[in-house]
Amino acid sequence: MIRTFFKHLWQSIKNLRRNGWMTVAAVSSVTITLVLVGVFLAVILNTTKLATDLENNVRISTFLKLNVHDGDKEIVDPNDKSKMMTNPDYHKVETAIKAVPHVVKVTYSSKANELDKLTKSLGNTWKMFQGDSNPLYDVYIVEADKPENVETVSKNISKIEGVERADYGGTNTKKIFGLSKVVRTWGLGAAGLLLFVAVFLISNTIRITILSRQREIQIMRLVGAKNGYIRWPFFLEGAWVGLLGAILPSVLIGIVYRIAYVGLQGTLSQQGLYLLNPTTFVPQLIILMVVVGVAIGSLGSIISMRRFLKI
Structure with missing residues (x-):
C-alpha cells in the first residue's frame, strides 16, 4: 500500500x-x-x-457647564477670591453619570487636557488659548455597554444638572x-x-x-x-x-x-x-x-x- x-x-x-x-x-x-x-x-x-x-469605539462626550468644576477638589471661595475652599460638588456630575443605566466607564478630561490634544493635532497656534483664555469645556468621556445603547445613554446624561450637552455623533454615528x-x-x-x-x-x-x-x-x-x-x-x-x-x-x-x-x-x-x-x-x-x-x-x-x- x-x-x-x-x-x-x-x-x-x-x-x-x-x-x-x-x-x-x-x-x-x-x-x-x-x-x-x-x-x-x-x-x-x-x-x-x-x-x-x-x-x-463610539463614545459619549459629556461637556460640563463653564461654572461647574466637577473635577476640582478645591475652588476659589466666592466670598473671598484670595482663598480656596473645598468643592462641595466635587464629582457630583460623575457620580450621576455612573448611575445612568448601561454606563460602563467614565473618564475625566479637563479643558486644559482638551487644549493639549488640540495643540498636538492642529499645531502650536492653539497655545495662545492657554490659561484663562481657554474656550473649551471640561469633559467626561462615557462608554456604554453596547453600541445600540449609546443614544439612550446620551439622552439621559444630557438631563443631569451641570451638563452643557452630551454628544455622541448623532446622525454620523447611526x-x-x-x-x-x-x-x-x-x-x-x-x-x-x-x-x-x-x-x-x-x-x-x-x-x-x-x-x-x-x-x-x-x-x-x-x-x-x-x-x-x-x-x-x-x-x-x-x-x-x-x-x-x-x-x-x-x-x-x-x-x-x-x-x-x-x-x-x-x-x-x-x-x-x-x-x-x-x-x-x-x-x-x-x-x-x-x-x-x-x-x-x-x-x-x-x-x-x-x-x-x-x-
Whole structure:
C-alpha cells in the first residue's frame, strides 16, 4: 500500500515535468487566482474588523457647564477670591453619570487636557488659548455597554444638572452603525463568492490539462489498468499544482500585508482602530490559500477524469 502510494507520488512528479507547459499554465492560473483571493480576503476581513472597532469605539462626550468644576477638589471661595475652599460638588456630575443605566466607564478630561490634544493635532497656534483664555469645556468621556445603547445613554446624561450637552455623533454615528452591519454582512458574502469563483477558475484550468491527456488515459484503460490506479497520479498531480500555485501568493501576501500593517497601524491606533495582527493573521491566510489550492487542484483532477473512467 505504502509502496504503491510512493510510486503514484513519483509518477505525479514525472507527469508535471513531462507536461511542462501545461503544468506552467495550470500553476500560473492557480497563482493568479490565489493572489486575488488573498488580497480580497485581507481587505474584506480587515474592513469588517475596522467596522466592528469603529462601532464599539463610539463614545459619549459629556461637556460640563463653564461654572461647574466637577473635577476640582478645591475652588476659589466666592466670598473671598484670595482663598480656596473645598468643592462641595466635587464629582457630583460623575457620580450621576455612573448611575445612568448601561454606563460602563467614565473618564475625566479637563479643558486644559482638551487644549493639549488640540495643540498636538492642529499645531502650536492653539497655545495662545492657554490659561484663562481657554474656550473649551471640561469633559467626561462615557462608554456604554453596547453600541445600540449609546443614544439612550446620551439622552439621559444630557438631563443631569451641570451638563452643557452630551454628544455622541448623532446622525454620523447611526451611519457608522449601519455601515458596520453592511460591511459584516456583504463582506463575508463577498468572501464566499470570491472563493466560489476561485474554485471555478482553478478546477476548469485543471480540467483543460486533463483533457489534453485523454489519449494517455485511454491507453492505460486499454492495457487493463484499474480506475483507482489511473486516478491516483492525476489526483496527486492536481494537488502538486495547487501547492506550487499557492507558494508565490503566500510569500507575496505575507510581505505586502506586513508592510501595509506597519504603514497604517500607527495612524489607526490613535483612533482606537486596529488591523488584524500579521503574527496570527498571515499564517492563517497562508494556510487557507494552501488548503484551497491543494483541495481544488486535487478535486478538479478527479472531477475532470470522471468522464474518461466511465465504462
